[in-house]
Amino acid sequence: MIKKITEKELLVIIKNSLEVKAVSVNSSSKNLKEWDSLGQLNILSVLDKKLRGKLSLVNNISKADSVKKLIAILKKKSLLI
Amino acid sequence: MHLGIKKLDYLLPRNCKNIYDLRLSKKKIKKIIEKTGIKKVFFTKESLITNCEKLINNFFEKNNIKKSRIKFLILVTQSPDYILPSNSCVLQYKCNFNNDIITFDINQGCSGFIYGLAISNSIFKSDLADEGILICADRYSKFISNNNISCRVLFSDAFSLIYLKKKKKRTFLSFEFGTDGSGYKSLIVPNKELEKKNKIFKSNNLFMSGSEVFVFAIKRVPEIIKKILKKNSMTSNEIDYFLFHQASKLVIETLSEKMQIPKQKILNNFSEVGNTTSSSIPIILKKYQKKLRKKKILMVGFGVGFSWGASIINF
Numbered sequence: 599m600i601k602k603i604t605e606k607e608l609l610v611i612i613k614n615s616l617e618v619k620a621v622s623v624n625s626s627s628k629n630l631k632e633w634d635s636l637g638q639l640n641i642l643s644v645l646d647k648k649l650r651g652k653l654s655l656v657n658n659i660s661k662a663d664s665v666k667k668l669i670a671i672l673k674k675k676s677l678l679i
Numbered sequence: 680m681h682l683g684i685k686k687l688d689y690l691l692p693r694n695c696k697n698i699y700d701l702r703l704s705k706k707k708i709k710k711i712i713e714k715t716g717i718k719k720v721f722f723t724k725e726s727l728i729t730n731c732e733k734l735i736n737n738f739f740e741k742n743n744i745k746k747s748r749i750k751f752l753i754l755v756t757q758s759p760d761y762i763l764p765s766n767s768c769v770l771q772y773k774c775n776f777n778n779d780i781i782t783f784d785i786n787q788g789c790s791g792f793i794y795g796l797a798i799s800n801s802i803f804k805s806d807l808a809d810e811g812i813l814i815c816a817d818r819y820s821k822f823i824s825n826n827n828i829s830c831r832v833l834f835s836d837a838f839s840l841i842y843l844k845k846k847k848k849r850t851f852l853s854f855e856f857g858t859d860g861s862g863y864k865s866l867i868v869p870n871k872e873l874e875k876k877n878k879i880f881k882s883n884n885l886f887m888s889g890s891e892v893f894v895f896a897i898k899r900v901p902e903i904i905k906k907i908l909k910k911n912s913m914t915s916n917e918i919d920y921f922l923f924h925q926a927s928k929l930v931i932e933t934l935s936e937k938m939q940i941p942k943q944k945i946l947n948n949f950s951e952v953g954n955t956t957s958s959s960i961p962i963i964l965k966k967y968q969k970k971l972r973k974k975k976i977l978m979v980g981f982g983v984g985f986s987w988g989a990s991i992i993n994f
Contacts, residue, residue, distance in 0.1 A: 617710075635829050636714055638890045643933050646897060651937050654898030660890035 601650045602679050605669060611648060612665060615640035626664030638663060649677055682800040683846030684994070685810075686742060687965040689839040689958060690734040692723035698832055711832050716928025720953040721835040722820035726760050728769055730838045731816050735774045738840050746774070750808030751781040753798060755791035755957045757868075757983065758818045759784060770814070781807060788866075789924040789982030790856070791815055791957035793990050795841070797854040803845045813841040815957035822868045822885035830885050833927065835953035839961035852991040855907045857899060862985035865891035895985045896930050901937055903979060903989045911991060915940060918991070919974035920967075924981055925949040925959035946970075956982070964994075 603611075605623075613621045616632040627633040642660065645668075646653035653659055656675050662668045672678035697719045698712060712718060723730060731754070739746055754767040761769065767782035781802065787794050795813040802808050819834040865888045900923070908915060921940055923931050925948060935945050948963050955962060960978050964971065971994045981987035 635889045636710055639714060639893055639929060642890055642893055643929055646933065647936070651897075651901075654894055660888065660894040 601648065601652070602677055603648055603672070604679050607648070608645075608668060608672070608678065609665065611644050612641055612668075615644050621665060623665050623669070626666070628664070633663065641668075652677060680803055680806070680845045680847065681849045682796065682803050682851050683844050683848075684841055684850075684964070684992075685844040686738075686842040687840065687961055687968070688734065688738045688741075688842075689837060689962050689965055690730060690737075691838075691952060691955075692721045692725075692730070692836050694722050694724070695719050696722065696831070701828070701832070703828070714927065714929045715833060716931075716947075716950050717833060717953045718950055720832065721837065723818060723836045727756060727758060727816055727818050727838075728760050728766060728773060730818075730836075731770055731814055732773050734816075734838045734840050735770065735812070735814070738842070742842075744842070746776050748810045749776055749780060749812055751799070751802055751811035752776060753781075753783060753785060753795050753811070753813045755785045755787055755795045755813070755815045756817055757786055757788050757791075757956070758816075758821060767814075781811075787986055788817070788956050788984070789926070789954075789959065790980035790984070790986040790988040792839075792841075792960050793854065793856070793978065793980040793988030795957075796843075796851065796990060797856070797988070799843050800851060800854070803843075809845045811843050813843060815839045815841070815961055817956045817958070819885060819956065824884050827884055829889060830887055833887075833954045834885075835955045837952065837955035837958040837962065839955075839958035839965075841961055850993045852993070853907055853911050854988065854990045855903050855910065856988045857903055857986070859895070859899070859985045862891060862895055864888075865895070865985070866983040892926070892982065892985075893930060893933075896926060896981055897933055897937060899985065899987050900934050900979055900981055903981075903987055904938060904977065907977070907989045907991060913991070915977075917975060918977045919944065920971060920976045921945050922960050922963050922976055922978040923947075924956075924979065925952075925954055925963070926982065927954065 759766045816838040979989045
């Protein structure tokens with residue numbers, strides 16, 4: 599069974615990975631200084647765990663540096679409800 | 680006749696940069712160390728050939744081995760002193776090896792050690808030599824500017840030597856390799872002429888997209904492990920130790936979790952020496968030589984290219 603996450607869960611993952619107080623759908627590497635290359639790595643590693651190792655099957659996920667892009671990519675792969 | 684690792688040695692430069700000394704906030708440094716696991720990196724201003732010369736001459740003197748026995752010298756490097764000639768030719772001359780020797784360079788990074796071993800294996804099987812040396816050497820520091828923090832906190836210059844000898848008993852059970860050149864821009868020293876239009880590459884500085892390398896690693900490394908185990912009708916339980924290229928703590932921890940490998944089966948050294956590219960596995964082999972004796976080891980090199988390779992060995 600494929601593990602899926604919700605948009606709310608995704609926001610929590612990003613918030614915790616970046617160690618920031620809050621994130622919104624408009625958050626990205628452009629408006630959050632914590633969302634740097636290390637922050638991006640944190641998000642990806644936690645997402646991979648949550649998705650039970652399915653992350654590497656998602657094309658262009660490494661380039662998704664905003665909440666909107668992550669949502670779009672994960673939805674396309676039916677990994678986001 | 681088969682490939683056997685007889686001895687190993689390595690050289691780390693004297694210059695060492697402590698990550699705590701970087702002009703970054705304490706919080707940032709803490710985060711870097713937490714994720715990379717690397718506390719210091721080594722660098723040298725001396726040429727690659729000078730460092731290799733030191734390593735080779737010291738090794739032969741210390742072990743009292745005649746250089747005339749060596750019939751091949753393979754140099755794995757991506758930071759050669761010369762584009763041409765082959766740097767291994769220069770080493771043959773500078774280190775006074777005989778002329779009846781095969782020499783060539785291999786342009787591979789973190790998978791280069793596995794490549795070097797597989798090719799050495801073929802040389803032995805072809806009866807071209809009984810003894811040879813494989814040198815893994817890189818000076819990535821020459822491609823890393825002071826502002827390039829993401830690479831500065833990761834890569835160390837390092838030079839390693841693997842003395843190989845023909846053996847009757849088969850110690851290397853298998854090799855596997857893979858390539859995905861679509862990732863060539865994810866870890867690259869750009870060619871200024873070719874990349875003029877690409878705004879990402881502002882100089883011939885080493886460029887790394889950590890997230891792309893990470894996603895590559897967590898996809899390809901588990902795949903190749905499964906493939907090589909299947910090929911040898913083995914399970915991961917039959918492997919005593921897993922030696923991964925020391926990319927970073929995050930990569931290795933993610934891989935071990937994904938593959939459900941017990942922590943005690945994974946040997947690391949990134950915290951002491953950083954990411955030493957093609958030398959990372961040889962340095963671990965040297966460090967844990969006694970512990971690894973007569974053990975079944977699965978080694979995986981992966982990185983720049985993207986390129987990856989694995990081997991199972993009875994050490």
